[in-house]
Amino acid sequence: QSVLTQPPSVSAAPLQTVTISCSGSGPKIADYSISWYQQIPGTAPKLLIYDNNKRPSGIPDRFSASKSGTSATLAITGLQTGDEADYYCGTWDISLRVGLFGGGTKVTVL
């Protein structure tokens, strides 16, 4: 079964940029779309990015994402204290009809 791997944590100073990687294993990950979610402790996850690089309405353009092959990246520019949260990548394995999440990355604003 496919797996999505994220770094456990990343950090940066306010106004700096952080990037979070999401590396997929399995033969077909390259064909699947990746979503990204932000989870502030104690709250439900929130969709940040879908279909690899699209933002839902209301999500600031400080959040951007890309995908190449079996790897995806979320970038947060102009880092703010309110961005401190856990971030998860996710996908849907169409062939197996199962969902997958990465292990999550904790973003700390120094």
Next chain:
Amino acid sequence: QVQLEQSGAEVRKPGASVKLSCTASGYTFSAYYIHWVRQAPGHGLEWMGIINPSRGDTYYTQKFQDRLTMTRDTSTSTVYMELSNLRSDDTAIFFCARATPVDAARLDSWGQGTLVTVSS
């Protein structure tokens, strides 16, 4: 506005079952899949399964295959998730989330979560 309202916290003993609900409003219930996602304390998101409210068909991750049942009631726009033979490591917050059939990876609206505590 789109809303997924989940049932309240539950406490169960090991070996028991729990049935949680997720009531949708603000959109056409049958037009979106509903996922269930588990989050154990201090841990990440774990996908459990999905139900198509229109036809009722379900897909579960292999880990929960023999303990998990998802159903729906179209008359009340409610999806149910029942987990049986509970163990202490099933203690977690359970979220429901909707996704469009066009992109099942796009979980664009989430319930507030339901805490299930399994303890003797």
